[in-house]
Amino acid sequence: MTSVENTSAENNVPKNKISDIAMAEQGTSLWKDAWTRLKKNRMALFGLAVLMLFSIIALLTPWIAPYGYEQQNLDLGASPPSAQHWLGTDIFGRDLLTLIMYGGRISLAVGFVATAVALIIGVSYGAIAGYVGGRTDAFMMRMVDILYALPFMIFIILLMVVFGRNLLLLFLAIGMVEWLTMARIMRSQVQALRQQEFVEAAVSLGLGPVAIIRKHLVPNALGPIIVYTTLTIPGVMLLEAFLSFLGLGIQPPQTSWGLLISYGAETMEEFPWLLIFPGLALALTLFSLNFLGDGLRDALDVRSSKD
Amino acid sequence: MLRFIFLRLLQAIPVILVVITVTFFLVRAAPGGPFDSDKAVMPEVKAALEAQYRLDLPISQQYFAYLGDLAKGDLGPSFKYPGRDVNELISAGLPVTAELGAYALLVALILGGLAGIMAALKPNTAQDYIPMSFAMIGICMPTFLLGPLLVLVFGIYLEWLPVAGWGDIPGDKILPSLTLGAAYAAYIARLGRAGMLEVMSQDYIRTARAKGLPEWRIVVKHALRGGMIPVVAFLGPAFAGLLAGSFVVETIFQIPGLGRFYVQAAFNRDYTMILGTTVFLSTLIILFNLLADILAAWMNPRLRAQLGESK
Numbered sequence: 001m002t003s004v005e006n007t008s009a010e011n012n013v014p015k016n017k018i019s020d021i022a023m024a025e026q027g028t029s030l031w032k033d034a035w036t037r038l039k040k041n042r043m044a045l046f047g048l049a050v051l052m053l054f055s056i057i058a059l060l061t062p063w064i065a066p067y068g069y070e071q072q073n074l075d076l077g078a079s080p081p082s083a084q085h086w087l088g089t090d091i092f093g094r095d096l097l098t099l100i101m102y103g104g105r106i107s108l109a110v111g112f113v114a115t116a117v118a119l120i121i122g123v124s125y126g127a128i129a130g131y132v133g134g135r136t137d138a139f140m141m142r143m144v145d146i147l148y149a150l151p152f153m154i155f156i157i158l159l160m161v162v163f164g165r166n167l168l169l170l171f172l173a174i175g176m177v178e179w180l181t182m183a184r185i186m187r188s189q190v191q192a193l194r195q196q197e198f199v200e201a202a203v204s205l206g207l208g209p210v211a212i213i214r215k216h217l218v219p220n221a222l223g224p225i226i227v228y229t230t231l232t233i234p235g236v237m238l239l240e241a242f243l244s245f246l247g248l249g250i251q252p253p254q255t256s257w258g259l260l261i262s263y264g265a266e267t268m269e270e271f272p273w274l275l276i277f278p279g280l281a282l283a284l285t286l287f288s289l290n291f292l293g294d295g296l297r298d299a300l301d302v303r304s305s306k307d
Numbered sequence: 308m309l310r311f312i313f314l315r316l317l318q319a320i321p322v323i324l325v326v327i328t329v330t331f332f333l334v335r336a337a338p339g340g341p342f343d344s345d346k347a348v349m350p351e352v353k354a355a356l357e358a359q360y361r362l363d364l365p366i367s368q369q370y371f372a373y374l375g376d377l378a379k380g381d382l383g384p385s386f387k388y389p390g391r392d393v394n395e396l397i398s399a400g401l402p403v404t405a406e407l408g409a410y411a412l413l414v415a416l417i418l419g420g421l422a423g424i425m426a427a428l429k430p431n432t433a434q435d436y437i438p439m440s441f442a443m444i445g446i447c448m449p450t451f452l453l454g455p456l457l458v459l460v461f462g463i464y465l466e467w468l469p470v471a472g473w474g475d476i477p478g479d480k481i482l483p484s485l486t487l488g489a490a491y492a493a494y495i496a497r498l499g500r501a502g503m504l505e506v507m508s509q510d511y512i513r514t515a516r517a518k519g520l521p522e523w524r525i526v527v528k529h530a531l532r533g534g535m536i537p538v539v540a541f542l543g544p545a546f547a548g549l550l551a552g553s554f555v556v557e558t559i560f561q562i563p564g565l566g567r568f569y570v571q572a573a574f575n576r577d578y579t580m581i582l583g584t585t586v587f588l589s590t591l592i593i594l595f596n597l598l599a600d601i602l603a604a605w606m607n608p609r610l611r612a613q614l615g616e617s618k
Contacts, residue, residue, distance in 0.1 A: 146321070146322055146325070153547060153548075153550075153551040154551075154585050154588055154589060154592075155329075155330075155585075157569075157573060158330065158333055158334070158581065158585055159333070160573075161573045161576065161581060162333050162334060162336065234447070238449055241449060241451070242449065242450075242451060242551070242555065245449075245451040245555060246554060246555065246558065246570055246573075247574065248570075248573060258451070261451060261452055261455075262451070264455070265451070265454075265455040265559065268455050268458075268459055268463075269459075269463055272459060275452075275455055275456070275459070279452045279456070282449070282452065283447055283448055283449075283452065286446075286447040286449075287443070287444075287447045290443065290446060290447055291443075
């Protein structure tokens with residue numbers, strides 16, 4: 001922003017500074033306000049704590065996992081939880097805690113990366129449609145409507161069948177589905193914002209559309225976007241787990257919570273812990289994300305923009 | 308209203324065409340032909356097979372021939388089950404899946420609707436918190452986890468209900484329907500609560516109260532219709548989700564429905580089967596979305612008035 005200020009006429013500089021200060025003040029107070037409200041929501045804080053814990057564990061897994069990922073003990077076979085193996089072992093005698101930690105890396109990565117893909121596509125698309133307006137907007141949103149009507153779940157399965165199970169493809173396929181709602185939210189935000197005076201001021205200062213979208217519109221539309229992002233991640237993780245459960249997602253030797261649950265379900269009569277612990281990990285994560293999303297929605301006072 | 312329905316129907320046609328085209332070319336782009344197997348097949352046999360499945364024609368001709376077959380309602384043969392075609396498999400699987408879906412939807416509407424209404428009538432009390440906590444669990448508990456857990460508890464430990472099958476033993480339809488319906492009950496409870504809360508604070512409800520109507524009548528006659536609009540709007544997307552859920556539930560409970568066929572076809576790489584089922588299921592989903600939209604428009608007087616004016 002400073003470079004733009006310097007190139008514009010000199011009498012603009014103080015004006016811009018004032019608006020900067022005003023914006024900064026409003027910005028911090030909004031976020032501070034939200035944080036104060038969020039702090040009162042115990043479930044949301046609990047969710048945040050669990051997520052941070054799981055993320056740290058996932059990042060550090062190669063160093064802190066109790067056993068090696070490929071370490072088998074076929075003599076031991078499936079054993080219930082014990083002092084050596086806190087969550088027991090699977091039918092090959094692999095430590096279940098280790099498997100869950102490594103599976104969590106994949107599950108969380110799918111959740112975060114695919115959501116990031118959706119976020120980038122959706123926010124840019126929605127911002128452009130909302131900012132440009134007119135026929136372009138009508139055309140772009142018509143495209144979104146048509147894509148909305150496509151049955152994506154079936155398409156993702158189709159993609160996995162045709163091109164083989166591939167982690168990168170899974171990220172892309174899921175991200176491609178989830179950006180649609182993001183684009184709609186962003187567009188309606190931008191439409192409301194671009195009428196406001198600070199955008200007019202930015203236009204009259206000679207700021208280009210890209211800079212306006214990046215510096216002024218996106219930051220101001222952040223609230224609903226953050227909320228919807230937190231609510232998208234569990235949906236994405238669920239989708240990956242669903243595909244892996246059916247055997248169409250993550251492929252061994254890699255593993256994910258969905259795949260572990262699928263194996264656990266096969267042997268649950270004899271070895272129920274193989275189903276219960278991975279299930280608990282997934283359910284707890286989904287819970288945390290949903291509670292955090294709900295909490296953020298209340299804290300940022302976003303009217304249910306999801307529907 | 309008729310105009311609205313007609314317009315929406317018109318919009319659905321290009322979408323269905325896009326689905327058919329994309330699916331067709333995706334499946335054709337798949338690496339490896341359907342008859343590439345480990346066993347060496349004599350070239351003449353292979354050529355005869357390819358001619359039978361029209362694989363010897365240029366792809367554009369294959370595409371138009373396929374469209375022509377579709378127009379006649381023929382979804383094509385199966386590669387893996389010689390002599391059977393996709394239509395047969397669908398007509399065998401569809402009634403089962405439809406029944407499962409209908410029960411699940413019933414479970415979802417009754418459980419979810421009641422919970423949502425109950426919660427909205429006394430917000431921020433135990434009557435609100437308890438059903439809403441269950442709803443949260445229902446949303447976070449994926450079908451493929453809930454199913455095995457229910458089997459474990461009610462089938463294996465308590466031995467109350469059969470753990471597999473469909474229509475063979477009395478009571479074997481309960482667990483699958485419950486498993487499939489649970490997540491949607493949870494969503495409906497939340498949507499219903501929000502919708503009812505909004506409606507209950509409207510002026511016309513106050514008027515009804517002022518007239519001295521009993522509370523149940525206010526809820527049933529006045530609030531329900533408006534409060535359930537979000538639920539109805541959700542039914543379209545829910546249908547697609549139910550179908551996806553049926554893949555899992557039919558696999559877990561070994562139910563011979565469409566979902567299981569689809570997953571098996573995906574595993575067997577039975578390309579024509581996948582193509583046919585995808586086209587069929589996609590069309591079904593698109594039509595149900597359409598139906599839900601029309602229903603929501605019909606239930607919403609404001610939208611109805613708008614549609615009426617724009618004639």
